[in-house]
Amino acid sequence: MVTYLGKLGELTLKGSNLKFFEKLLVQNAKTYLLSVDAKVHLNFGRLYIECEESACPAVEFTLSRLTGITGWAKAEVTEKNIEAIQKKVLELALVEKEKGAKTFKIEARRSDKSFPLDSYSIMREAGNLVYERQILSVDVHSPDVTFTVEVRDKVYVYSDSQKGRRGLPVGCSGKGLLLLSGGLDSPVAGYRMIRRGMTVECIYFHSYPYTSEEAQKKVEKLAEIVSGYGLRLHLNTIPFTQVQMQIKKKSPENYTTLMLRMCMMKVATMLAKRIGADCLITGESLGQVASQTIENMAVTESASGLPLLRPLVGLDKEEIIATAREIGTYETSILPYEDCCVLFSPKHPVLKAPLEEATRIFESLEVEPLLEEAFNNRQLMRFEAAGFVAQNWGTKENTEKLSKDHAVIVPMPQQSQV
Structure with missing residues (x-):
């Protein structure tokens, strides 16, 4: 199972109305992904989408267009201990080295305060194996790659963070x-x-x-x-x-x-x-x-x-x-x-x-x-993003209907009244 994280931005400032915006964001993500096998939920400022590898293109299409998130990443999930985190960072570093990276740095966030290391300690310890084995050199100012460790209900490690569309979820502003x-x-x-x-x-x-x-x-x-x-x-x-x-x-x-x-x-x-x-x-x-x-x-x-x-x-x-x-x-x-x-x-x-x-x-x-x-x-033509996803990556029984709904021409009645 593959996990994606979406980072909330402006939504977190909505105070007592936050739940409304969060619910709408999740609903919109689910709408994009009606035709693929993906689970969507939100918890403590992060949007989570879990899917099979075959659904990754559909999920990445969704996250690259979904308004209401400031960024997103394909994350690796690992156990809640520093040794597991070090091994996961090492795995990612080897992949990045193959792509041509020479330098790295670590960023960390600890939402689970019961974790024994604070954010600074996680940053200090997470890259030890990469440094000791001389896979990549440390550069905290202009690194070729940044590895991010987030300690939440689980530990999420990722290196390829993408910018989101920011803004607000579609449907909240009339x-x-x-x-x-x-x-x-x-x-x-x-x-x-x-x-x-x-x-x-x-x-x-x-x-x-x-x-x-x-x-x-x-x-x-x-x-x-x-x-x-x-x-x-x-x-x-x-x-x-x-x-x-x-x-x-x-x-x-x-x-x-x-x-x-x-x-x-x-x-x-x-x-x-x-x-x-x-x-x-x-x-x-x-x-x-x-x-x-x-x-x-x-x-x-x-x-x-x-x-x-x-x-x-x-x-x-x-x-x-x-x-x-x-x-x-x-x-x-x-x-x-x-x-x-x-x-x-x-x-x-x-x-x-x-x-x-x-x-x-x-x-x-x-x-x-x-x-x-x-x-x-007048003539009406409907376009559905869920239909586009279905045409390209859909797997469920409703794929055929969603594909047809992507671009549908609907003639208007000739004698409609204003």
């Missing part, structure tokens, strides 16, 4: 509706809100044939990647061709992008109210493009009565790209398939639109019936 495009920004915005514990659903505006099927597939792939961090994700695709043609026909050219943003906000608000979302989320960054000046963002926000969250508002493009690379959306986002925001973009867009003027132009578009029609003809 629900948000993300305006997802095929660009770099919006997937990162959704990910950042997922890290704050928010359940995220998505809305995407598609203007076929002006936006290609490849553009839609690109967005679906981005939704799939983001769903890996948020447990599950619903992608609502809105047919927006007629709305954009109406904007082109009736709006002053320099206002077309801003009118499109207002129309998107209107439809997104309809959907948010239908699904019970508490807010809208966008990938806007202050001053990045013409529609993202503070004046134009105020106009955009005026089209929705819901809170509008902009988690990237203070980031520059390099910071956004760094996160996109980290979460795996970058390569998909830069594929050369344009979304509907690029269509009919004016050469000289308005930079500081007065709210009153923008509102007057929007009302003159007479676009409300087209917005409702687009909303009623």
Whole structure:
């Protein structure tokens, strides 16, 4: 049996609400692992996952995406005495030497105060065999490898600690509706809100044939990647061709992008109210493009009565790209398939639109019936992280069903009412 440890971070500061967050964290980990043989529990600031060797890839996928932990490691379990600890550290040191390590240090934590050695003594004694047999040299400042010994209900020894996603467990911070495009920004915005514990659903505006099927597939792939961090994700695709043609026909050219943003906000608000979302989320960054000046963002926000969250508002493009690379959306986002925001973009867009003027132009578009029609003809696609795990590593009887649930298209009723 293989044991993994997940380290809690911010959750430990939650005081009287700690049990709620811990329970949710365990529940989320179990959801990822529905199709594999794994046991999940939490005790004294550590998340434990026990599994067979064959399930390790599924568990590592889960821990690398699970929000609410600061780090994780594949640990060796040994007896509660210093001799057993020394032998286990020696075993790990031999493995690390084969990988090219030359220096090491020991870190130790002792939660079980009945253990005869304190943390400092454990650090001093645990590496004795490694040092005496000259397997590795000691370097407490910049070691090639750090061996960690945790004395808890059992003794856990590990050398390969990975960074976690930090943040809060998904599901503790309400629900948000993300305006997802095929660009770099919006997937990162959704990910950042997922890290704050928010359940995220998505809305995407598609203007076929002006936006290609490849553009839609690109967005679906981005939704799939983001769903890996948020447990599950619903992608609502809105047919927006007629709305954009109406904007082109009736709006002053320099206002077309801003009118499109207002129309998107209107439809997104309809959907948010239908699904019970508490807010809208966008990938806007202050001053990045013409529609993202503070004046134009105020106009955009005026089209929705819901809170509008902009988690990237203070980031520059390099910071956004760094996160996109980290979460795996970058390569998909830069594929050369344009979304509907690029269509009919004016050469000289308005930079500081007065709210009153923008509102007057929007009302003159007479676009409300087209917005409702687009909303009623939306299409839903569901992505389940548990389904992805099942497709790749599942072993249980429910694997087939979970695999099918990973990406399911559900057509909306044609006459649904707002």
